[in-house]
Amino acid sequence: MDIKKALTHSVFAVSMFVVATPQGMAATHVERDKKPELIGMGSGAIAGAVVAGPVGAVAGAIIGTVMGQNASFETLATEQQDTIETMNAKNEQLSLVTQKYNEAQLELARLRAEQHSIEDIDLAMNIQFRTSSAEIEPHFMIQLDELANFIQQMPEAQCS
The missing domain is CATH 1.20.1270 (Substrate Binding Domain Of Dnak; Chain:A; Domain 2)
Incomplete structure (x- = not known):
């Protein structure tokens, strides 16, 4: 082929x-x-x-x-x-x-x-003053500083 x-x-x-x-x-x-x-x-x-x-x-x-x-x-x-x-x-x-x-x-x-x-948290604090005085005692001042710091960190916290 x-x-x-x-x-x-x-x-x-x-x-x-x-x-x-x-x-x-x-x-x-x-x-x-x-x-x-x-x-x-x-x-x-x-x-x-x-x-x-x-x-x-x-x-x-x-x-x-x-x-x-x-x-x-x-x-x-x-x-x-x-x-x-x-x-x-x-x-x-x-x-x-x-x-x-x-x-x-x-x-x-x-x-x-x-x-x-x-x-x-319920924060219960007692701040006491001496009779006839407007000064805050140093140990109460520490507690108030801690409370202020806590309030600054938690702006939505409410006081009742």
């Missing part, structure tokens, strides 16, 4: 195979690169046509297509594995952030409870 006839048969076989194959070999529809599949089909058809004529072109195209699909699915599987690893790493980070958030919520609840207990 001459080269011209072999090329004609292989082009015919490839064109027939391209029309007949779109997604018949794939079990499920998955977004993947179809270039390896088409390259495998074309090169398999040409190699098969050169070696065994039209029958070889069809067989080569089928084998090339399967090999191309295999390469395409391997690439897709690698990409999916990378995506899974990235998502696992992000889930780990999210878990740490969630744990810190929960700890902060517990600390906030503890501080709020402590604040309410401070707000509910």
